[in-house]
C-alpha cells in the first residue's frame with residue numbers, strides 16, 4: 001500500500017516536470033477556453049445546476065480567470081476530479097488550473113511540484129455525526145467507523161488526531177463526496193470527516209440537516225486554494241493576480257454594481273484605477289488587456305459577493321466569513337498592492 005502511494009507521487013512529479021515550461025497562457029488563448037479542474041460535485045463550491053451549468057465558490061475562480069484571459073467567463077471546460085485524480089489531471093496538462101478545495105501543503109508544493117497561487121478559503125477539518133449517536137466531542141469517538149475520502153489531507157489528519165489522542169478508529173475509504181454522503185446516511189460509518197466547509201455543504205443537502213451535528217473540534221489547518229504546475233510562472237502570475245483582484249476589489253469597495261461607473265468615469269483613487277486598468281500598464285505586463293481585472297470582477301462580483309452568493313450566511317450552506325473576512329475586518333484576506 002505504502003509503495004503504491006510513493007510510486008503515485010513520483011508519477012505525478014514526473015508528469016509535472018514534463019509539462020513544466022509549457023506556456024499555458026498561449027495554450028489557453030489558442031484553445032479559446034480554460035480547462036479548469038473542479039470537484040465531482042460539492043454544492044456551493046463546484047457543482048452543475050439543474051441546467052448543467054457549473055456553479056460555486058471554486059467555479060467562480062475558473063470563470064474569473066477565463067474572463068481575465070479570454071474576456072468570457074463562460075469559456076471554461078470544467079473537468080470533474082476526485083481527491084485521487086486531481087493531481088494527475090494537473091500534472092499531465094489535462095487541466096490548466098485546479099480549483100477544487102485543495103489544501104496547500106509542503107509536499108504538494110515541493111514534492112508533487114505544483115504552485116499554489118494563494119488561498120481562496122481558510123478552512124479546517126471537522127467531524128459530523130448523527131445526533132442520535134449522542135457524542136459531543138471528537139475525543140469520544142474511540143472505536144468509531146469513519147467515512148473518509150481517499151487521496152486527501154483528511155485521511156492523514158485523521159490518523160494523526162486519533163494517534164495523538166490514543167484512540168482507535170476504522171476507516172471506511174470513499175472516492176467522492178456523493179458516495180460519502182450516501183454511505184454516511186446509510187449508516188456504513190458512524191462519522192464523516194472532511195473540511196468543515198465541506199461538512200456544512202454536505203449537511204445542507206440532507207433531508208433532515210438538524211438530525212446531524214458538527215462536533216466542536218477543528219483538528220487541522222486547511223488553506224484551500226487554486227494551483228498550477230511548477231515552472232509555469234507567467235500563468236501562475238495570472239491566476240494569482242486574478243484571485244488578488246477579486247479580494248482587492250472587495251477591500252476597495254469595487255462591486256459588480258459600481259464597476260461600470262468606476263471604469264467609465266475613473267475617480268481619484270489611483271489603486272482602484274490601476275486595478276481597473278484606467279491608469280498604468282499592469283495588464284500589459286503579463287500579456288493581458290488593460291481591463292483584465294475589471295472583466296474578472298464582472299464575471300461574478302468581488303470576493304465578498306462571490307462568498308455571499310455561493311456559500312454565505314444567506315445560502316443553505318450558511319458559512320460565516322470567519323477567517324475569510326478581509327484583514328481590515330479581522331480576517332486573513334490580504335491582497336498585495338496593485339502597483
Ligand SMILES: N[C@@H](CCC(=O)N[C@@H](CS)C(=O)NCC(=O)O)C(=O)O
Nearest residue numbers: 039040041102103152153176177198
Ligand atoms: N482539502 C482536502 C480535502 C479535499 C476534498 O476532497 N474534499 C471533499 C469533501 S469537502 C470534496 O471536495 N469532495 C468533492 C468530490 O468528491 O468531488 C484536500 O485537499 O485533500
